Each structure stands twice: as C-alpha cells, then as structure tokens.
Amino acid sequence: MWPDILRVVASIYTGTVRAYDVVTMLQREGHPTALGEAIAAYGRIFKSLHILAYIDVDETYRRDIKHIRNLQEGRHALARKICHGKKGELYHRYERGLENQLGVLGLVLNCVVLWTTVYLDAAVRQLKAQGYPVRDEDMARLSPFVNTQLGVHGAYTFLLPDLAPGAIRALRDPDAPDADDDEI
Template sequence: MSICAKPGHPQFSGFHGIVVPGTLRDSLYALDGLLEQNTSLKPQRLISDTGASSEMVFGLFRLLSYQFSPLLADIAERRYWRMDRGADYGKLNALAAHRIDTRLIAAHWDDLLRIAGSLVTGTVKASELLKVIGVKPKGSLARALEAFGRVPATLHLLTYHDDPQYRRTIGTQRNMQEARHSLVRAVFGGRRGELRQPYRAGREDQLGPLGLVLNAITLWNSRYLGLAVEHLRAQGCEVRDEDVERLSPLRFEHIHLEGRYAFTLAEAVKQGGLRPLRDPDDVLHE
C-alpha cells in the first residue's frame, strides 16, 4: 500500500511500521497506521490492491476524511449504487440498479460518528472494530456502515472509469510501492525480507531500524537527484518537468549494502556541505 500526502503528490518515505497478519483486509491495518503515526505528514489518500477493499473499508476511510483508492482487478464484478431510485443517469441507469438505504444510514448516523471519534482518539483500532461488527449475521450498525461506504465506493468506480489521470495516479503509486518492496528486500540482505523474531514486539523492533534505513536512502537519493537536476539545467541541458516527475528515489544500485563501511567524512561534509556529484564518465567510480 502507499499513501499520498496530497492527491498527485506521492509519498516515498515510510510513515509507520506495524506487524500484521496476512489477511485480505490489511487496509484496516494501514488505517491503524495512518491514525497512529506521529510524523508531520498529513496523508489524504491511501492506494491499495483489490484484496484490501470492501464497502465497509470505504465507509471507515470516508468517515475519517481519507480517500481510499484501491486498484481493482475485479472491477467488472463491482456494483454501482444510487441514492435516488427515480434519478435519471442516462446510459448509467441500467448500471446503477441498486439503491443505497439512506434511512438506515440516517438512523445510525450518530453511532457512525461515535465510531469515527473512537478511532481518532485511539479508543479502538479499525482492525479490531471490523472484527467485531463485521461478523455474520451483520447487525444494523454494520449494515449502516456498509451502506454509507457504498457512496465513496461508487464514486471511486465512476472516477476510475472517467478520469485517465486518476487511473495513472493509482498505477504509479502501486508501481512505486513495488519499488519500495524491492528496496526492502535488498536492505534485508540474507534474511530475504523475513522477520525472524518470535514475538510481535521483537518484530516491530526490527521494523524500526529497517524503516530508518529505508527513509535515509530515500532522503539521500532525493537530495542528490535534486542537485543533479539543478546541475544539468545550469549546464544548459533541457530537463523537462514531466521527466523529473518520473524520477524515483528508491533506486539502490549505486549504494553498497554489504561489506564494511567507512564513516570518514570530508571537512566540507562535516560542516554541513554536500558531496560533489559523481561524473558518470569517471571510471574510478564504477
């Protein structure tokens, strides 16, 4: 999964680390992370895969003013909902054949707001909440949350069909997350990305340093990518903004992840300066 601090502004650095079971509703654990994170980031959108989506999940995210934008592999099987049975949607009339029970939402609106308040204050976690209210047969509160979630779920489907930029943003974010996973596996080295500690606390202790290293690499790459772009433009080279947007700070081929490390710094770097940019034609740096 990945987040956007703002729509159209991908977030490359990690914001939280949590050990979760491999369930289909791992988006709820991501929501836990969004609510528990203590960084200065203000995420607005979370992008995930198909398995993490459900109408209840859409409802919880919308209650908390987050935009949930999953990449749906089963989009042809999704339902499209309407609030007004008599509304005329033109060619979409046959598609939007199911009506949202607005009376059920209204009857439980205060309860839904209390759920949102409990999640924000940390009284309950989203992952734990759905385990309780999502069991079958579903109670009226669960059905109200599901009905409410059908509104943002349908809007997501319609926007996905109608807006090419929206589709590209979701695809780009998913590709970025896969690139981050590749970096994780590389940093883990011989452990192949496996957390070997037997207890949850020990695993989360491993996640902390891992996240720190990943963010350090991301920050390093971002800083020097920016310097390289500025240098090329200063030399009169044409560097288009659309090409800069495609640059990724998650590349790691140039970083030595194994062996011994020397932390002897040049005097200029000790004083807060930056290392000189590498000349790609200099064979000594190959």
Template sequence: MIGAQLNVTEARHRLARKIFFGQRGELRQHYREGMEDQLGALGLPLNSVELFNSLYSDAAVKQLAADGFPVTDELLARLSPLQYDHINFLGRYAFTRPAAPGRRQLRDLHSDDDTDDGEDE
C-alpha cells in the first residue's frame, strides 16, 4: 500500500516537473520569497491538468460502457489523472469564460477514426 502511494506521489512530481519545464525549469525570481511563490503557483496548473484529465476520463469511461465495452473495477483502478502525453506544455493558451455561466459542457471525445488536426490540449 505504501508503494502504491509512493507511485502516485512520484507520478504527481513527474507531471509537476513537466509543467515546470515549460519555463525551461528555471526559477526566474532572484529572491527567496519570489522563488517560493513561483513554486507555489505550480499547484494551479497541476490541479487544472488533474481536473481536466478526471473529467475527460470519466466521460470516456461512460462512453465505453455505453458502447458495450466491459468496464470493470480492476480496469478503473488503473486509471490515473496524472497522464500528460496529450498536452503541449510549450504552447500558448487562452482561457476564456464559457458562453453560458454555470453550464459545464465537454468537447467531443476523439475516436480512432478521427484525423489528427495537429492541435494539442
């Protein structure tokens, strides 16, 4: 059980290092409090990636179950919101408010038949 928790913690650290690398892994503040603030702010994008992955993993599991795929507890236990291969950490991002406040709508899930349009999340 301790080993499993260590694996989760290491996966979270791996994701944090990947996000931090977007600034080339450099602390850009020259004073201690600024460095602590910069590292503390890393939690926001880290939690955002976890939330995004959790929402879309849930939607994908529901879609698979609706399509008749046998979704088992053993399969679900292996899912993790700490994956990041689908994210371009070096891009530019625009965060806009949704058109209708309070309305939560996910984008369509991609299938194997979809063509790659070159855009990453």
C-alpha cells in the first residue's frame, strides 16, 4: 500500500485534502481501513527502530534518555511541591480555568527555576573563589529543580530587598553549621 500512503501524504501536503477528511477516510465505524492499518504499521517501524537502538546500540543513548527522564521527573516533582493545595491535581469546571491554572503554575515554576539557577551559579562561583574544589562531574549533576529550600507553607512577603541593581542576597557560609529546622 506504499503508493496509496504516498498519495495521502502528498494530498495533505499540497492541501488538496484536509487532514480531518483523511482521518475520517482511514476509519470506518470505529475500525481502521486497510490503508489506516498500513499507515499504523509504517509508524510502528520507527518505534521498533527506537527500541532496538535503546536496547542494542550504545549505552550513552540509554544514559541520555535516562538523564532527560530524570530532568522531567525533577520538574514534575517541583511542580507538585509548588501546587500543593490539592496534592498536585488541578480541578476546574471549565477548560479555560484549567488553562489559566496551568499557565500560572508554569510561570511560578519558571520563576523558581530561574531563582534557583541564579543562586546555584552564585554559590559555585563563591566556592571556587574560596578555593573549594568544584569538579566538572559534580557541576554536571546540579539541577535547578531542587526543592529542599522551598517553603510552600507560611507567610510570604513580596517586598523587594534593599539590594544594589543586579546584586543578590548574601550566600550562606559553607563552613557554618547548618541551622536546625526549628530555627527556620
């Protein structure tokens, strides 16, 4: 059915047929037609090639995928912590309301990641300036999705600190003992 598949692709590409019409043509009474089955089988070829590459080829490919998955899981964990009111679940009666909630969550998440990135960079620069050994392997494992410093419960102030333009607040001394959780 390769010539038919090419004809469908060319028809969509040239705008002769709308994609919606092709989708309705590829199924009858909820079941795919022979052409629909052929297109689905063609799509499975690339999925199979990906799985074979993941299993058989290079271990760096698996490591890259694991790294990307870990980044995504870190982002999701941070989003769940920020959106703590209903256990990380969004409830709204209308689609528009859900879009607004997701948009605000994304904005707050991006602000937290930016804040964390700025302070991670400042902390690394301070450690290097003080002569602490900072290895590249350790730098590669730093993530802006850490959330141990986040306090999502309590009182918030939105007053800007009295800092010089472009300055950040003072960093904690790495040699100082950690503060107890009761003192925070």
